Amino acid sequence: MERIKSGIPGFDEKIEGGFEKGSIITVVGGPGSGKSIFGMQFLYQGLKDGENCLYVSLEEQPDDIKRDMLVLGMDPTDYISKGSMLISFASPLNFEYLPIIDLVRQKNVSRLVIDSISALALYFEDRAKFRKFLLDLISSLKGLNVTTILIDEEFENGSNDVKAFSGEYLADAVINLFYTGLGGEYDRSIQVMKMRRTNQYRAVIPMKIDKGGIYVK
Ligand SMILES: Nc1ncnc2c1ncn2[C@@H]1O[C@H](COP(=O)(O)OP(=O)(O)OP(=O)(O)O)[C@@H](O)[C@H]1O
Ligand SMILES: [Mg+2]
Structure with a gap:
């Protein structure tokens, strides 16, 4: 099995060396x-490794994504001008996944982030339709060998409403991000809820965010 680096310092050693190439990973958090x-660190790793990367944003404008990356020390400018970093804004209102599939194919994209899948849920009539949509999206992506992060929002009140029809069951891996840590410098945490074909570290792992992005201990 081919594994690729996550781009998160300290994380790969908790997941047998990295993400399975071509797998679908859900990142869930408040x-x-x-x-x-x-998602940005995941793509930036790909850029440094000479891959083509696509960030599909349903909420923030591409300029904001660019600025966020810059502030965190991941300058995407050169990659954008030579065409290996693609940032595309898609409206959740009339979202279609086929243009994404086409772009991935045309530009030979090997890392994809969709931020966020939960932004779309609101526009489906019911859960069954949304789950069917996710299933179609995921099976199309599977055929393309593109490692994908689907970002999923979790709501604080613990309501399972959104989770119940989002991608956690369909994805190969589910990663949870938490606000609380074990104290000290690493004041947040991360947990790999599932990772198919991987004997992942199961406990909560200390995490921090600083000017260089996310670090895992
Ligand atoms: N330089 C920094 N030092 C410490 N923490 C930072 C720094 N930069 C960003 N952060 C933290 O990262 C958070 C933003 O992370 P990010 O935008 O990835 O969150 P998100 O889960 O995508 O949020 P949303 O649900 O709003 O999209 C900020 O709220 C802040 O807590
Ligand atoms: Mg966000």
């Missing part, structure tokens, strides 16, 4: 838990 940063 507002401000670091989901987007996780």
Whole structure:
């Protein structure tokens, strides 16, 4: 099995060396838990490794994504101008996944982030339709060997409403981001809830976010 680096310092050693190439990973967390940063670091690793990467944003404008990356020390400018970093804004209102599939194919994209999948859930009539949509999306991506992070928002009140019809069951891996840590410098945490074909570290892992992004201990 081919594994690729996550881009998160300290994380790969908890997951047998990295993500399975071509797998679908859901990153779940509350507002401000670091989901987007996780996705940016994942793509930036790909850029450094000479891969083509696509960030599909349903909420933030491409300029904001660019600025966020810059502030965190991941300058995407050169990669954008030579075409290996693609940032595309998609409206959740009339979202279609086929253009993403086409882009991945045309540009030979090997790392993809969709931020966020939960932004789409609101526009489906019911759970069954949304789950069917996710299933279609995931099976199309599977055929392309593109390692994908689907970002999923979790709501603080513990309501399972959104989770119940999001991608956790369909994805190969589910990673949870938490606000609370074990104290000290690493004041947040991360947990790998599932990772198919991997004997992942199961306990809560200390995590921090600083000017260089996410670090795991
Ligand atoms: N330089 C920094 N030092 C410490 N923490 C930082 C720094 N930069 C960003 N953060 C933390 O990262 C958080 C933002 O991370 P990110 O945008 O990835 O969250 P998110 O889970 O995508 O949020 P949302 O649900 O709003 O999209 C900020 O709320 C802040 O707590
Ligand atoms: Mg975000």
